[in-house]
Amino acid sequence: MEYWPVEITLVSANDLKDVRRFSEMDVYAVVSILGDPGKEQKQKTPVHQECGSHPKWNYTMHFVFSEAAATQNQLTLEIKIKTLRTLLSSKKVVTVHVPIKKLFDEKTEENAAKFVTYNIMNPNGKSEGTLNFSYKFGHRFTGVASLPGEKKTTMEYWPMEITLVSANDLKDVRRFSEMDVYAVVSILGDPGKEQKQKTPIHHECGSHPKWNYTMHFVFSEAAATQNQLTLEIKIKTLRTLLSSKKVVTVHVPIKKLFDEKAEENAAKFVTYNIMNPKGKSEGTLNFSYKFGHRFTAVASLLGGSSSGGSTAPTGGSTTPNLAAAVQLYELFST
Numbered sequence: 001m002e003y004w005p006v007e008i009t010l011v012s013a014n015d016l017k018d019v020r021r022f023s024e025m026d027v028y029a030v031v032s033i034l035g036d037p038g039k040e041q042k043q044k045t046p047v048h049q050e051c052g053s054h055p056k057w058n059y060t061m062h063f064v065f066s067e068a069a070a071t072q073n074q075l076t077l078e079i080k081i082k083t084l085r086t087l088l089s090s091k092k093v094v095t096v097h098v099p100i101k102k103l104f105d106e107k108t109e110e111n112a113a114k115f116v117t118y119n120i121m122n123p124n125g126k127s128e129g130t131l132n133f134s135y136k137f138g139h140r141f142t143g144v145a146s147l148p149g150e151k152k153t154t155m156e157y158w159p160m161e162i163t164l165v166s167a168n169d170l171k172d173v174r175r176f177s178e179m180d181v182y183a184v185v186s187i188l189g190d191p192g193k194e195q196k197q198k199t200p201i202h203h204e205c206g207s208h209p210k211w212n213y214t215m216h217f218v219f220s221e222a223a224a225t226q227n228q229l230t231l232e233i234k235i236k237t238l239r240t241l242l243s244s245k246k247v248v249t250v251h252v253p254i255k256k257l258f259d260e261k262a263e264e265n266a267a268k269f270v271t272y273n274i275m276n277p278k279g280k281s282e283g284t285l286n287f288s289y290k291f292g293h294r295f296t297a298v299a300s301l302l303g304g305s306s307s308g309g310s311t312a313p314t315g316g317s318t319t320p321n322l323a324a325a326v327q328l329y330e331l332f333s334t
Contacts, residue, residue, distance in 0.1 A: 002067040004104070005138035009113075010045055012056040013081060015129040016093050025083040027055035027093065033063050033100065034076040043293070047084060053129065055081075062159075062292065065100055067140065075100035079131065094120055094128050107137055156221040158258070159292035163267075164199055166210040167235060169283040170247050179237040181209035181247065187217055187254065188230040201238065207283065209235075219254055221294065229254035233285065248274055248282050261291050 010029055018025060028047040041063050048055040069075050079096040096118060108114045113136040120128040164183055172179060180203045186196040195217050202209040223229050233250040250272060262268045267290040274282045 002140055003064050004067055004070070004140050005062060005064050006103070007060060007062055007113075007136050007138070008077070009060045009134045010057045010079070011115075011132040011134065012054070012058075013129055013131045014054050015127070016053040016055070016081065017128055018053050019091055019093055020083060020085075024050040024052045025055075025093070027051055027081060027083050028090075029055075029057065030080040030082065031061055032078045032080075033065060034078050034097075035069065035074045036065060070100045070104050073099055073101045077103065079133075081131075096120055096131055103135055104137075107135075112136055156294055157218050158221055158224070158294050160217045160219065160257075161214060161267075161290050161292070162217065162231075163214045163288045164211045164233070165269075165286040165288065166208070166212070167283055167285045168208050169281070170207040170209070170235065171282055172207050173245055173247055174237060174239075178204040178206045179209075179247070181205055181235060181237050182244075183209075183211065184234040184236065185215055186232045186234075187219060188232050188251075189223065189228045190219065224254045224258050227253060227255045231257065233287075235285075250274055250285055257289055258291075261289075266290060 008031065010031065013027070013029075016025075016027070026047050026049045028045050030042065030044045032042040043061040043063075045057040045059040048057060065075055077098045077100055079098075081093040081095070082090040083093055085091050098118065106114070113134045115134045116132070118131040118133070120131055122128050162185065164185065167181070167183075170179075170181070180201050182199050182201040184196060184198045197215040197217075199211040199213040202211060219229055231252045231254055233252075235247040235249070236244040237247055239245050252272065260268070267288045269288045270286070272285040272287070274285055276282050
C-alpha cells in the first residue's frame with residue numbers, strides 16, 4: 001500500500017471561548033488522525049499556561065496515513081483544544097475536524113509547508129475563534145499491509161536529525177588546487193537497511209568546508225543501547241567528476257549521542273576533535289543533532305518470517321521491517 005508522511009505544526013489559536021471563570025486558561029491541544037484502522041495516531045502539544053483565549057504552541061508532530069484511505073475521504077484530522085482544570089483533569093474548549101483529503105488535495109509541492117488559518121465555527125454558524133497551523137507532506141512510500149492471521153511484534157525506534165555544519169583544519173590532500181569537500185554520512189551496524197546520505201560539495205573551500213546540511217535517520221533503540229550502531233562521517237574531496245579521495249573518517253557511537261542527548265526535540269551542538277590512530281589532530285568537525293519522538297514499528301510475522309523479507313533469529317526475537325520504519329521518518333530528506 002502507498003503511504004504519505006505528514007508534518008503538522010500547531011502554531012496558535014485566537015479568540016477561543018474562555019471556559020474558566022476565575023483564572024486564565026492553561027491550554028493545550030490533542031491531535032489525532034481518525035478513521036485509520038491500522039493504529040491510533042495521537043499526539044499533544046505542551047500546555048501554554050495562563051494564555052487565556054490566545055494560546056501559542058509552535059509545536060511540530062509527525063503522522064503517516066494511507067493514500068487510499070485519504071483519497072476515499074475516510075480520514076479526519078481531529079484537534080481537540082483543552083484547558084487544564086486540575087493536574088489530573090481537563091475541560092474541552094473546542095474541537096476542530098479537518099478532512100485529510102482536503103489537506104491532501106490542497107497540498108503544495110512535496111517538502112513545502114502550507115500555512116492555514118482555520119475559522120472555527122459551531123453548529124449554529126457562530127465563530128468560536130481561529131486556529132493557525134502549517135502542514136507539509138514528505139515522500140510517498142510503499143508499506144507492507146498485514147495479512148490475515150499474521151502475528152505482530154513491535155520494537156521501539158528513534159528518529160534523529162543531524163545537521164553537518166562545517167569542518168576546520170582538515171588535512172589538504174590535493175596538491176595543485178583547493179579541495180572541493182563533501183561528506184558521506186552513514187549509520188553502521190544496522191541490519192535492516194543501509195542508511196546513507198551526503199552533503200552538497202563546498203567547492204574550493206580547502207581545509208575549511210561549510211555545509212549547514214540537515215539529514216534524517218532512524219535507529220532501533222535496542223541496537224543503540226546495546227552499542228551496536230555507529231555514526232560514520234566520511235569527509236572526501238573531488239579529484240575528477242567521477243572520482244574522489246578520502247580526507248578523513250570520523251566514527252561516533254550512536255549510544256554516545258543517545259546518552260548525551262538534550263531533551264526531546266532540542267538540538268545539541270557538538271565540536272568533535274578528529275584524532276588519527278597516533279593521537280595527532282586532523283581537524284575538527286562541527287555538527288548538531290536532535291532526536292524526535294520515539295515511536296513503535298510493527299514487524300509482521302507469518303510462519304516465523306517477517307513480511308518485509310527478514311527472518312526471525314533463533315530464540316524467538318524478530319527483526320522488524322526497518323526499511324518501512326526508516327521511510328516513515330525520512331520525511332523531508334532531499
